[in-house]
Amino acid sequence: MIKIDDLYFHYPGQEHLFEKLNLTLRDGAVHGLLGKNGAGKTTLLKIIAGLRKPIKGECRAYGYDTDKRIPDYLSQIYFVPEEFRLPGIYMKEYIKTYGPFYPNFDRDDLHDYLEKFELPDHGKLTDFSFGQKKKFLVSFGLATNCKLLILDEPTNGLDIPSKSKFRQILASSINSSRTFIVSTHQVRDIDQLIDPIVILDEGKIIFNYSLNEISSKLNIQVVDELPDKEVLYSENTIGGYSIVTENISEEGSAVDVETVFNAVIENQKKMEQIFTSTNKKD
Amino acid sequence: MNFKNIISIRRLGLHIKKEIYTKYRSGLIAIGAVTGILVVIDLLPGMLAGKPQIPNGAFYTIFILLGLFFSSRAFSEIHDEQEGLRYLTTPGSELERILTKLIVTNLIYIILGVIYFYLVTFLLKGMNLFFFDVAGGEYSFQRDVIKNYFVLHSVFFFGSVYFKSYQTIKLLFSGFVIFIILTIYSVINTRIIFGSLHLNGLKGGLSFGKYPEYFQGIYDTLSFIFRWVLVPYFWSLTYLRLKEQEV
Numbered sequence: 001m002i003k004i005d006d007l008y009f010h011y012p013g014q015e016h017l018f019e020k021l022n023l024t025l026r027d028g029a030v031h032g033l034l035g036k037n038g039a040g041k042t043t044l045l046k047i048i049a050g051l052r053k054p055i056k057g058e059c060r061a062y063g064y065d066t067d068k069r070i071p072d073y074l075s076q077i078y079f080v081p082e083e084f085r086l087p088g089i090y091m092k093e094y095i096k097t098y099g100p101f102y103p104n105f106d107r108d109d110l111h112d113y114l115e116k117f118e119l120p121d122h123g124k125l126t127d128f129s130f131g132q133k134k135k136f137l138v139s140f141g142l143a144t145n146c147k148l149l150i151l152d153e154p155t156n157g158l159d160i161p162s163k164s165k166f167r168q169i170l171a172s173s174i175n176s177s178r179t180f181i182v183s184t185h186q187v188r189d190i191d192q193l194i195d196p197i198v199i200l201d202e203g204k205i206i207f208n209y210s211l212n213e214i215s216s217k218l219n220i221q222v223v224d225e226l227p228d229k230e231v232l233y234s235e236n237t238i239g240g241y242s243i244v245t246e247n248i249s250e251e252g253s254a255v256d257v258e259t260v261f262n263a264v265i266e267n268q269k270k271m272e273q274i275f276t277s278t279n280k281k282d
Numbered sequence: 283m284n285f286k287n288i289i290s291i292r293r294l295g296l297h298i299k300k301e302i303y304t305k306y307r308s309g310l311i312a313i314g315a316v317t318g319i320l321v322v323i324d325l326l327p328g329m330l331a332g333k334p335q336i337p338n339g340a341f342y343t344i345f346i347l348l349g350l351f352f353s354s355r356a357f358s359e360i361h362d363e364q365e366g367l368r369y370l371t372t373p374g375s376e377l378e379r380i381l382t383k384l385i386v387t388n389l390i391y392i393i394l395g396v397i398y399f400y401l402v403t404f405l406l407k408g409m410n411l412f413f414f415d416v417a418g419g420e421y422s423f424q425r426d427v428i429k430n431y432f433v434l435h436s437v438f439f440f441g442s443v444y445f446k447s448y449q450t451i452k453l454l455f456s457g458f459v460i461f462i463i464l465t466i467y468s469v470i471n472t473r474i475i476f477g478s479l480h481l482n483g484l485k486g487g488l489s490f491g492k493y494p495e496y497f498q499g500i501y502d503t504l505s506f507i508f509r510w511v512l513v514p515y516f517w518s519l520t521y522l523r524l525k526e527q528e529v
Contacts, residue, residue: 046529051528071286071287071373071374071375072286072287072373074371075373079371081364089303093303
């Protein structure tokens with residue numbers, strides 16, 4: 001489990017990015033970390049990976065203080081950043097050099113993933129395109145079989161077939177012992193995978209609920225005309241409006257992650273009321 | 283804390299292997315360039331005056347300058363966000379990371395440097411005999427060069443973790459400024475303590491008249507500091523700086 005308690009963080013000479021940030025991420029889930037530009041998603045991922053140190057408060061994962069960068073902890077996590085530079089070595093050299101650092105690294109798994117991504121299993125890494133490099137890193141990260149895989153904008157730079165492959169590969173590697181944190185702006189690429197949805201805004205976690213909870217408390221539908229009852233969020237779509245209303249029925253509705261995100265950002269207080277009051281009822 | 287989280291020989295070996303795999307190409311390019319320079323310096327006097335000379339002085343200068351350049355770039359990845367992320371998330375303790383860089387830029391560099399010295403001397407002697415029928419000198423590697431490199435390395439090693447860019451230039455500049463400050467400080471002290479300072483010109487150096495023991499004491503102290511204090515001091519600073527490094 002990853003637990004962040006009363007965490008404060010700011011970059012040198014800048015205002016606080018996080019003030020009293022609290023977050024708990026359970027094991028065995030694909031956490032979708034969403035937020036506007038500059039909300040601090042990448043910084044939060046870096047804090048979890050031990051690359052940034054909190055000013056105050058703590059971030060603990062699997063019993064370790066992440067900022068201490070303890071080798072046992074580092075061998076259980078893998079971070080695929082949005083932008084990266086790979087060393088000018090051959091793929092085989094990279095695998096031979098970096099693979100042994102991870103106790104559960106599986107070469108056969110890696111070859112499977114590379115095959116699924118239709119990547120060659122040889123060649124110089126710097127000769128690959130950005131998308132190929134990203135697919136290689138994602139494959140390598142998955143093959144480490146780490147407890148925690150952090151993916152920052154994993155579908156950026158991937159072509160349409162690769163995004164679909166990425167979804168398939170990620171879905172096939174989900175199990176109860178692995179946790180994924182996926183930060184993305186392109187929610188439609190992975191909206192079938194992420195659960196729960198975590199939304200970060202202005203340095204605070206304003207939403208952290210599972211799809212089940214969301215579907216039982218919100219109703220997301222497309223209508224021809226805006227209804228009279230209270231609409232939490234609406235947007236024009238082809239042939240009508242996509243609207244979010246409070247779900248007062250017993251039945252759950254399908255969840256559209258992007259619409260939920262927009263609804264939460266636009267109507268934060270009301271959302272908080274709906275989710276907290278229902279929680280109390282539960 | 284688990285001792286293996288402080289140091290693990292297996293992981294240290296993996297880090298050294300990684301370091302060599304990712305950096306050996308630039309090492310090979312440097313060896314090629316240095317060999318070319320040494321061959322030219324050796325053959326030039328032979329072609330001009332028929333007396334080839336194995337360039338020992340040049341070799342030592344290049345050995346130290348190249349080593350210090352590599353040392354000042356030892357931690358270059360931590361100053362780059364993209365490379366730093368991979369470097370700092372690769373499992374390993376700070377002690378292992380620092381030992382890896384020390385072993386590669388110091389121990390392995392010195393061993394390879396000495397082996398290279400004898401190989402290149404052998405090559406140059408062969409060339410000299412072939413072209414000019416003279417060997418051009420008999421040489422053995424001077425241990426003082428290693429001792430001095432060892433100490434200077436620690437300063438540049440710290441600089442590599444401390445300065446974000448242009449580490450070599452900044453270190454040389456800082457060294458120059460520190461040297462000037464120390465010189466001014468010494469001159470002022472000497473004037474205060476002895477009333478005067480006899481400068482016998484730049485060639486003659488300093489003459490301290492009837493206080494040779496006092497200055498011998500200062501010299502011995504400074505020698506001791508240079509040989510035994512600077513190295514652990516800068517290594518410790520490097521370790522602490524690396525520990526707090528963020529990307």
